[in-house]
Amino acid sequence: MDFKKEETLRRGPWLEEEDERLVKVISLLGERRWDSLAIVSGLKRSGKSCRLRWMNYLNPTLKRGPMSQEEERIIFQLHALWGNKWSKIARRLPGRTDNEIKNYWRTHYRKKQEAQNYGKLFEWRGNTGEELLHKYKETEITRTKTTSQEHGFVEVVSMESGKEANGGVGGRESFGVMKSPYENRISDWISEISTDQSEANLSEDHSSNSCSENNINIGTWWFQETRDFEEFSCSLWS
DNA sequence: AATGGCCCCAACCGCCGTTTC
DNA sequence: AGAAACGGCGGTTGGGGCCAT
Structure with missing residues (x-):
């Protein structure tokens, strides 16, 4: 159990500011090495969380809206x-x-x-x-x-x-x-x-x-x- | 206006397969 | 070869919003 890690990582809904930062970092480094990316970005999020946010929400190729x-x-x-x-x-x-x-x-x-x-x-x-x-x-x-x-x-x-x-x-x-x-x-x-x-x-x-x-x-x-x-x-x- | 119930969806969790060292 | 790290996946949860009463 890594209590240090637990208390430093942010959880819950993403802020606009976090989104912006994540998008910037991904545009520079690409969609890979999510743990490293999370650290480099300075976001107090896990790599997994960053990946999920990108994959499910921020990725510009996503098509939102009602299902056709x-x-x-x-x-x-x-x-x-x-x-x-x-x-x-x-x-x-x-x-x-x-x-x-x-x-x-x-x-x-x-x-x-x-x-x-x-x-x-x-x-x-x-x-x-x-x-x-x-x-x-x-x-x-x-x-x-x-x-x-x-x-x-x-x-x-x-x-x-x-x-x-x-x-x-x-x-x-x-x-x-x-x-x-x-x-x-x-x-x-x-x-x-x-x-x-x-x-x-x-x-x-x-x-x-x-x-x-x-x-x-x-x-x-x-x-x-x-x-x-x-x-x-x-x-x-x- | 207040409240309780339900729906929706973003986010998390835990597991497992793959990749890297 | 094997351990650790990483990434992907399906299941689950929690909270905001809407609606009926």
């Missing part, structure tokens, strides 16, 4: 594909950080996902509670096997409400209609890559719980166009 519909779709689909691999997902979304995506998922998609899971279960009319559960589990096992074999990961999504589930279904925000402090900073490029066709597909995705054969369906966890989608998301970088 295309980004929402990518997050939704890649999470279904890879699970909580936030950094991996972030690499497919230029200008977005893993932290941002992680937070976004937690506050938006998880609720939507739960709602859709329940919605899907209710489609099995005429079944007892046990039968419904059994069918859900069957679906889950099939999906897990399929995705594991094809993509090398296993993801389990619980039907049970987490601690934030109260008010989750039908909570304050409806999915896709969000207010954000960064609302006015939407980048132009993302709209350029959003084609009319993808918009059309998206409206199908989000307007109902239906099971379109061409689109990812969260209720049954089937992916018809996984590989095509991976290629598509890669193209965002080019």
Whole structure:
């Protein structure tokens, strides 16, 4: 336990002055050796803290503002594909950080996902509670096997409400209609890559719980166009 | 106006893999 | 080869802001 270090390091929210200093030092020395950089800068912050601040907030390549519909779709689909691999997902979304995506998922998609899971279960009319559960589990096992074999990961999504589930279904925000402090900073490029066709597909995705054969369906966890989608998301970088 | 509950997000924590010496 | 330092990642927390009562 290094008490000396503990008491000299600053923690908590960054001040504007600290941000400025960090940006200056990074512009001189580059994005590396964060511990040394933290010392050189004179900031009483850990290297880790400096790195995080830069990566998640100060980096000029970051794109702030609400997620576009295309980004929402990518997050939704890649999470279904890879699970909580936030950094991996972030690499497919230029200008977005893993932290941002992680937070976004937690506050938006998880609720939507739960709602859709329940919605899907209710489609099995005429079944007892046990039968419904059994069918859900069957679906889950099939999906897990399929995705594991094809993509090398296993993801389990619980039907049970987490601690934030109260008010989750039908909570304050409806999915896709969000207010954000960064609302006015939407980048132009993302709209350029959003084609009319993808918009059309998206409206199908989000307007109902239906099971379109061409689109990812969260209720049954089937992916018809996984590989095509991976290629598509890669193209965002080019 | 006060208050309590909820949401959102920046920041931290702990672990683990990689790099450096 | 191995220990230490560094960097990356996913999970968690805390506080500010908003909203309903």
